[in-house]
Amino acid sequence: MPEIGYQADPGVVTWGTLLAWVGEKNPDMQWPNSIDVFDRMRREDPQVKSVLRAVTLPILRTEWVLDGSGCRDEVTEHIARDLGVGIKGKPYVAPRRRKGRFSFKQFLRLALLQLVYGHSIFEQVYTIDASGLAHVHKLAWRPPRTIADFEVAKDGGLIAVKQHGTAGAPDVRIPVDRLVAFVHEREGANWVGESLLRAAYKMFVLKDRVLRIQALTAERNGLGLPVVISAEPPESDDFDKAVEWLDEQIKNGEDIAKQARAGDAAGVSLPYGADLKFVGVTGKLPDTDQAIRYYDEQIARAVLANFLNLGGNNSKGSYALSDVLGSFFTDSLNTIAEDVADVIDQHVIEDIVDLNWGPEEPAPRLVPAPIGERQQITAEVLKALIECRALIVDEPLRAYVRDRWGLPVEALLAGETVDAAETEAEEAAA
Template identity: 60%
Template sequence: MSEIGYQTGGSVRSWAGLTAEINETNRELQWPQSLNVFDRMRREDPQVKSVIRAVTLPIMRTEWAIDGTGCREEVTRLVAEDLGLPIKGQAPVAPLRTKGRFSWKEHLRLALLELVYGHSFFEQVYDQSTGRTRLSKLAWRPPRTIREIKVARDGGLEGIHQYDVEQLIPVSALVAYVNEREGANWIGESLLRSAYKMWLLKDRVLRIQALTAERNGLGLPTYTSAPPAEGAEYEQIIAWADAEIARGLDIAKNARAGEASGASLPNGASLKFLGVEGDLPDTDKPIRYYDEQIARAVLAHFLNLGTETGSWALGSTFANFFTDSLNAVAQHIADVTQQHVIEDLVDKNWGPTEPAPRLVAAEIGERQPVTAASLAQLIQSGAVRPDDKLEDFARDRFGLPIADVSTRRAAPVTPAAKEAA
């Protein structure tokens, strides 16, 4: 019943080995050159930056919580405190201090860099000074610092080596977020990989567009000399023509616009700014097309609506596909964190038989808005019965203060209740 086949021949000990695992044929996108390419794409191109923000910001903005259903209160509270997240269904409790504490938002921001580079590794660091094993931090290990990825024969991760660090960071101390991993490919695939060709072509067209504007935008100064004097000898005409050409070239090169600008020309000479005859190449159309394809690579079609293709009336249709992809990414982040952070934390404190709470993210996209009117209708219809958790949720949703039982007043008697009495 043991495993017979394999996914890799052994440890991936070099960038050449990594290249063989991911089957990347483009030299520009082979490690470690790909890091520079993806950094350039996200820092220099506004459309690429918009695409990345469109994917990452909704995931960071959505509500993350710890669901303790079926778990002991002590276990759920420890996990929630260490991750700095609220417990689902309970009023959020702010920590006494935030300085030096683990930040889920910062961790999530760095974890989502797997979409840029293909992977993002973290090392688990714990604190046992309080008698319990508490999560101190998840230390990010940037892709540029990794020199070796050790992979088992079955494709499982064994650990990573960093430059200037001899000790292996074992998989038991790692949290590995890898985008679209296949087999033993622990580098993953960048979200920008399919947009690379469009970005490269767009960059070239932009350079041509800038060069076209520079060469032809203001016209070319052209000097026409006056005719030579009548009756002059041939040698004199040749010498005069050479001097006139040199003087005209100097006038054309120094032609400027300004308050004190001007040119002095002899009778019969002229200085003109000549533009390009005919139409210049239309570079705007291919640039718009490349932007559209870059957005299409992540299903973000709506980034181009109203400008290049379609209208905003199609936004809801396109947004549904996009939000589905965002929910899939959020679920992937939650699954990895559940397996390699939360369950590891529970195992270290209570053992592998203790039920572990789950990390859940609120669904991204269209949901029924929570309003006072909708809550009232649900309660009046009997679909929802009020309780303390519902009150805590409503107070948090509408920005109201947390309920204080010691100062709570009796509910006012409504006219309907008086008539019933």
């Protein structure tokens, strides 16, 4: 049952022919022009930087593990070693060396740049060991600025990505079987995606204009304008001489006004009847602070981070409201993390399993720990869990408690176990 309809023009098309299909009317927001705009937004605006950190840091901070349910231990351990993540239900074993190894945290940080640009593209690079098994050598990031085009099939699937050639060389074509493409909110054949900052772009532009007006207002009116009033002209029947004298006084007064400065040795000498004063603005200056605060609120609202604006000057709502708003925000973070994990499962983990063991071999899944759902661990919580037998006091738990509260390591004699030491301590106390 082949497809009858299509998501892209029949045949193989490039992104240049799909611009009209995306519906983006703003030239600044059309790819690749949008890359420069989003770079400027995240580097120049503190509020934009803040909301991006609020979105990405919790996802980077949460624990990522492999769920090997239904998979052979050999396969799960191979993937865990390659990616540098732990296995669910097993203690994490850190690699002996990190130099030259694949870094999952750095890969994840670059993958989350899809939220800034709408897409983040990686090329798979493998190495083969002595036993013939393929390992992830690196997932090489291909910066959005280097992407020249997307080749898209009739059904909307990605065929290849082209990179700009360097030093006059032709474009580099990377086929889809070597790619890992993270695309934020992709619709149909739109492999450029939609940036998380797209909805905040208008607020960013308006805020930038108001900030410039505010700076000009302070510059022009902050210190006042020096004004020199000339003395009255001497009595004379010669009108031309009187005009000439006034012109000379006006020119001298202008020079004095331009050179007026404050300082220990600053001063001015004026003829009798002349005057020098600094004139400020009469009336009320326009209040630009409220407009800037409003634009900041809208930028945060674009990513459901409204709680970032609570507690500021003239802010509406209480700190108790942050719990309600924060729940929507953490739900959105969990959704983003699950989407990232889904792409890694399909185009990294399953590709490694296919290369080494074939397409019929079950593949483990990457699982991010839920964000915002962990309870605070206190001594009272541990005591209650131990009393209800939900926890068993063993060596790993003791080591965890001592490490969490900064307690010294238990001192044991050579060959002595923790249980034996406890028994001797209890006998000595008796």
